[in-house]
Amino acid sequence: MSEVLRKSDFLVIPGVFNPFTALLAEKVGFKAVYLSGGALTSSLGLPDLGMITLDELAWMVRRIREVTDLPIIVDADTGFGEAINVYRTVRVLEKAGANAIQIEDQVLPKKCGHLEGKEVITPRDMVLKIKAALKARRDMLIIARTDSKAINGLDDAINRAKLYLEAGADVIFPEALESKEEFAKFSKEVRAPLLANMTEFGKTPFITAEEFRDLGYKYVIFPVTIFRVAAKAMKEALEVLLKEGTQKNLLDKMMTRKEQYEVINYYFYENLDKTLSNDS
Ligand SMILES: C[C@](O)(C(=O)O)[C@H](CC(=O)O)C(=O)O
Numbered sequence: 186m187s188e189v190l191r192k193s194d195f196l197v198i199p200g201v202f203n204p205f206t207a208l209l210a211e212k213v214g215f216k217a218v219y220l221s222g223g224a225l226t227s228s229l230g231l232p233d234l235g236m237i238t239l240d241e242l243a244w245m246v247r248r249i250r251e252v253t254d255l256p257i258i259v260d261a262d263t264g265f266g267e268a269i270n271v272y273r274t275v276r277v278l279e280k281a282g283a284n285a286i287q288i289e290d291q292v293l294p295k296k297c298g299h300l301e302g303k304e305v306i307t308p309r310d311m312v313l314k315i316k317a318a319l320k321a322r323r324d325m326l327i328i329a330r331t332d333s334k335a336i337n338g339l340d341d342a343i344n345r346a347k348l349y350l351e352a353g354a355d356v357i358f359p360e361a362l363e364s365k366e367e368f369a370k371f372s373k374e375v376r377a378p379l380l381a382n383m384t385e386f387g388k389t390p391f392i393t394a395e396e397f398r399d400l401g402y403k404y405v406i407f408p409v410t411i412f413r414v415a416a417k418a419m420k421e422a423l424e425v426l427l428k429e430g431t432q433k434n435l436l437d438k439m440m441t442r443k444e445q446y447e448v449i450n451y452y453f454y455e456n457l458d459k460t461l462s463n464d465s
Pocket residue numbers: 200221222223224233260296297298299382384385387408409
């Protein structure tokens with residue numbers, strides 16, 4: 186499955202936060218999913234500040250792996266500690282079913298890369314984490330994210346990316362670039378598979394997937410888009426229920442029971458049960 190990530194020329198990758206959303210992405214036709222820390226933590230009612238544990242993340246990777254064969258890129262934040270922790274993080278997440286893992290060079294508590302007040306670790310400390318990740322991985326890709334642009338500027342982010350590549354990172358993720366020109370400069374200087382983060386309400390202006398491809402990016406993630414759309418839809422539905430005491434006016438906004446069951450392969454299990462009983 187990591188082969189899909191390695192061999193594809195270009196991939197548009199939605200952020201998911203549970204098995205249902207991963208299945209939806211698969212059924213709609215996406216070729217890979219991104220388990221977003223931002224969306225996952227929000228779905229747990231928690232801020233994205235590096236507060237969940239490795240075990241909680243691995244549990245979700247296993248649950249998603251159970252239902253889909255799509256490649257999963259896992260957002261592992263800062264790797265749950267220092268280099269030796271990163272070693273274990275990689276082992277655990279790969280066994281759980283991850284095909285790629287993203288580690289970022291922020292200090293803890295980490296933040297969404299598009300917020301103010303971030304801090305970065307030294308390039309050397311990040312290189313140690315990347316080396317630990319490479320020693321631990323069997324097949325999965327190691328994606329090194331640098332948050333440095335917003336703190337030390339684009340040139341520092343470019344220099345860090347070069348060091349991370351030299352250390353062996355497979356993919357570079359420059360976080361929170363602010364214009365097409367910056368994305369273009371980065372891809373001109375950093376000759377490697379690159380991942381662009383097209384999150385909304387952040388520092389990056391809207392750039393389409395196709396434009397990112399033309400700018401030299403191999404992967405584009407839309408990490409929290411479906412969470413935010415669903416969150417607003419759920420809030421509106423709750424308000425209607427509270428006000429009207431009936432869901433009648435919501436029906437045309439709903440996935441039907443049949444459509445819902447198709448996503449979760451309900452009918453497969455129903456048929457399996459019949460076949461097993463008929464056979465015996
Ligand atoms: C990509 C990201 O790391 C995520 O957790 O999905 C976030 C996205 C977001 O908060 O919008 C990020 O730090 O950019």
